Amino acid sequence: MVDTLVYRELQKLVSGRVRIGEPMNKHTSWRIGGPADYFIEPQGRKELQSVVSFANRRKVPLTVIGNGSNLLVSEKGIRGIVLKIGSGLARVSIIEKDVVAEAGAKLSALAAAARDSGLGGLEFSAGIPGTVGGAVVMNAGANGSSVGALVREVLLLNLEGRLFHRTGEALNFRYRSCDLQQEPAIVVEVRFACYPREKQLIQEEMERFVARRLSTQPLRLPNAGSVFKNPPGDSAGRLIEAAGLKGLRVGDAQISSLHANFIVNLGKATASDVLALIDKTRETVLARKGVELLLEVQIIGDV
Ligand SMILES: Cc1cc2nc3c(=O)[nH]c(=O)nc-3n(C[C@H](O)[C@H](O)[C@H](O)COP(=O)(O)OP(=O)(O)OC[C@H]3O[C@@H](n4cnc5c(N)ncnc54)[C@H](O)[C@@H]3O)c2cc1C
Numbered sequence: 001m002v003d004t005l006v007y008r009e010l011q012k013l014v015s016g017r018v019r020i021g022e023p024m025n026k027h028t029s030w031r032i033g034g035p036a037d038y039f040i041e042p043q044g045r046k047e048l049q050s051v052v053s054f055a056n057r058r059k060v061p062l063t064v065i066g067n068g069s070n071l072l073v074s075e076k077g078i079r080g081i082v083l084k085i086g087s088g089l090a091r092v093s094i095i096e097k098d099v100v101a102e103a104g105a106k107l108s109a110l111a112a113a114a115r116d117s118g119l120g121g122l123e124f125s126a127g128i129p130g131t132v133g134g135a136v137v138m139n140a141g142a143n144g145s146s147v148g149a150l151v152r153e154v155l156l157l158n159l160e161g162r163l164f165h166r167t168g169e170a171l172n173f174r175y176r177s178c179d180l181q182q183e184p185a186i187v188v189e190v191r192f193a194c195y196p197r198e199k200q201l202i203q204e205e206m207e208r209f210v211a212r213r214l215s216t217q218p219l220r221l222p223n224a225g226s227v228f229k230n231p232p233g234d235s236a237g238r239l240i241e242a243a244g245l246k247g248l249r250v251g252d253a254q255i256s257s258l259h260a261n262f263i264v265n266l267g268k269a270t271a272s273d274v275l276a277l278i279d280k281t282r283e284t285v286l287a288r289k290g291v292e293l294l295l296e297v298q299i300i301g302d303v
Contacts, residue, residue: 002037013050015043024073031222032271033073036082043088053161066134074271074301085133103133103187120197121150126206127213133187137180139173148173155189218256221264228293237261243288250277
C-alpha cells in the first residue's frame with residue numbers, strides 16, 4: 001500500500017524521483033517481477049543514509065538490490081521501499097595496490113579499472129553481470145576464484161543509518177555466501193586487495209573468460225545465471241542434464257538446452273512459472289539422482 005505522506009517525505013530526501021509502483025521486471029535480469037511500492041536509486045551516500053534512517057524510523061520495509069542479476073521477484077512485487085544501489089554510488093579508485101569501489105559499480109567496470117592500472121586478481125569477474133555490492137553478498141565467483149578471497153575491507157551501513165567497517169575475514173566468505181546474508185547491512189564501499197600484473201596478460205585472460213561464457217551460456221534470453229548451487233564435488237548443470245530435464249518448460253520458463261543450470265525467459269515467463277520449474281527440477285533430480293539441489297538465486301517479494 002502506498003502512503004502519500006511517506007511518498008512526500010521520501011521525495012524530500014532524494015534528488016532523483018521516488019517511483020511509485022515501479023515494475024521490478026525492469027530491474028531484474030530475468031525481466032520478471034511485479035511493482036515495488038517506492039523505488040529509489042540513491043545518488044550518493046548522504047541520500048542512501050537518509051532513506052535508510054527514514055525507513056527505520058517510520059518502520060517501512062526496505063529491500064536493497066544491485067543489478068537484479070540473481071533475483072526472482074514475485075508477480076505481486078515488493079512492499080515498502082526498494083533501494084537500487086547503482087550508478088549513483090559507483091566510483092572506482094585505486095589506492096596503492098588495492099581497487100576501491102562503491103557498491104553500485106559494475107563488476108565489469110571494476111575488472112577494467114584493475115586491468116588499466118596493471119592490477120591482477122579480478123580477471124575472473126569479467127562477464128559476471130552484477131554490482132560490487134551484490135557480488136560481495138553473494139560471494140560471486142567463477143573460474144576457480146571468488147570475490148571474497150580479495151575483499152580486504154568493506155564499508156557497511158546498518159539499518160539505523162550508521163556507517164561501520166568490517167574486514168573481509170570477519171564476513172566469513174563461503175561458497176556463494178557470506179555473513180551478510182544473515183546480518184542485514186548495506187554494502188557501501190569495498191576495498192579489494194590486488195597484485196601487480198602485466199596489463200596484456202590480464203586482458204587476455206579476461207577475454208578468454210568472456211569468450212567461454214558466450215559459448216556455454218544462453219545469454220541471448222533473459223536469465224539469472226546459475227539457478228542452483230553446485231553440490232560438493234559435482235555440478236548442478238550436469239545433474240539436471242543427466243536427469244533428462246534440458247528443454248523442460250513451464251509457461252514461458254524453460255531449462256536452457258545450452259546450459260541446464262540456467263532457466264531462460266522465453267518472453268512472458270512469470271515468477272510462478274519459474275518457481276514451478278524449480279520445484280519440478282528439484283523433485284526430479286532428487287528422485288533420479290538422489291541429490292537435493294539448493295537454490296543460488298534469491299526469491300523476494302510478496303507471494
Ligand atoms: C548471465 C549471468 C551470468 C552469471 N554468472 C555468474 C557467475 O559466473 N558467478 C556468480 O557467482 N554469479 C553469476 N551470476 C549471478 C549474479 O550475477 C551474481 O550473483 C551477482 O553477484 C549479483 O549481483 P547483483 O548486483 O545483480 O545483485 P542482486 O541480484 O541485485 O542482489 C543479490 C543479493 O545481494 C543483495 N545486495 C545487492 N546489492 C547490495 C548492497 N549494496 N548491499 C547489501 N546487499 C546487496 C540483494 O539484497 C540480494 O540479496 C550470473 C548472472 C547472470 C544473469
